[in-house]
Amino acid sequence: KQEVTQIPAALSVPEGENLVLNCSFTDSAIYNLQWFRQDPGKGLTSLLLIQSSQREQTSGRLNASLDKSSGRSTLYIAASQPGDSATYLCAVRPHTGFQKLVFGTGTRLLVSP
């Protein structure tokens, strides 16, 4: 059974810092991995999707890497801003299963001005 864990569970940083969020998964046989953002009481916004054959994806100040063999992904946020405050979730799509996503436990990020 695929399990996805995120570390740290919570993170508080001052504005401007670069930070790294970690995601690990137990079964390396994945189809892809996604990073999402969730604001309090809201749905999810997809940030980055990495296919199993890819090593990283970039969008603006965000960079996500994937090391499938070791079961790890990181989300790098450059020059953090208060507007980045949210919960960040990673999710893997198992190699089998039609579009099922297995979500991690999430990292709650607070960026203070």
Add this chain to the structure above:
Amino acid sequence: GAVVSQHPSRVICKSGTSVKIECRSLDFQATTMFWYRQFPKQSLMLMATSNEGSKATYEQGVEKDKFLINHASLTLSTLTVTSAHPEDSSFYICSARVEGAADTQYFGPGTRLTVL
């Protein structure tokens, strides 16, 4: 981008009543929709996969008679929580798969259910 809506956004009901939650894809057709449940400070757990015109596929441990799913059209799926109890209080989120874009799911804003 594609938009998914949910209605209602928040509902409070008495124990024993049934509650229906709607999930709509506003500007695209979705043959497949997914229903998730999220408890406070926990991650999303897939409850069921909803397929247009056929029976939903439920995850292990999810009672199909408790959580009725209907996907009668390509833009609407409904989740009915029957005989709700306080332990059913949770945040319910749906997502819809964009036809022809196998890797893309768009998520609704969620429905907060509180059962008194």
